Amino acid sequence: MAGPLENQLVFQVFKNKAGRFAFRLLTGEGKIILYSETFDTKSDAINAIRLLQESVSHSKIVEQAA
Numbered sequence: 001m002a003g004p005l006e007n008q009l010v011f012q013v014f015k016n017k018a019g020r021f022a023f024r025l026l027t028g029e030g031k032i033i034l035y036s037e038t039f040d041t042k043s044d045a046i047n048a049i050r051l052l053q054e055s056v057s058h059s060k061i062v063e064q065a066a
Contacts, residue, residue, distance in 0.1 A: 009033075011049045013042060021045040 007028040015021055021042045025034035039045040 013045050013049070015042075023049055 009028070010026045011023050012026055013021060013023045016038060018038070020038035020040065021044065022038045023036045023045050024032050026032055036045065036048060039048065
């Protein structure tokens with residue numbers, strides 16, 4: 001049986017080869033489900049994560065026609 005932390009999503013902040021910061025969202029199993037754009041500073045990347053954490057529960061899904 002999986003524990004509660006095993007199913008928790010994780011934001012992972014990293015510096016890419018170009019020296020810019022980005023983040024990815026991982027499942028509890030380590031599967032990447034989202035990549036961010038890049039940011040000039042680590043602080044900017046973390047602020048974007050915080051904005052997502054605060055606002056995602058109030059978001060809606062909109063389908064875009066192909």
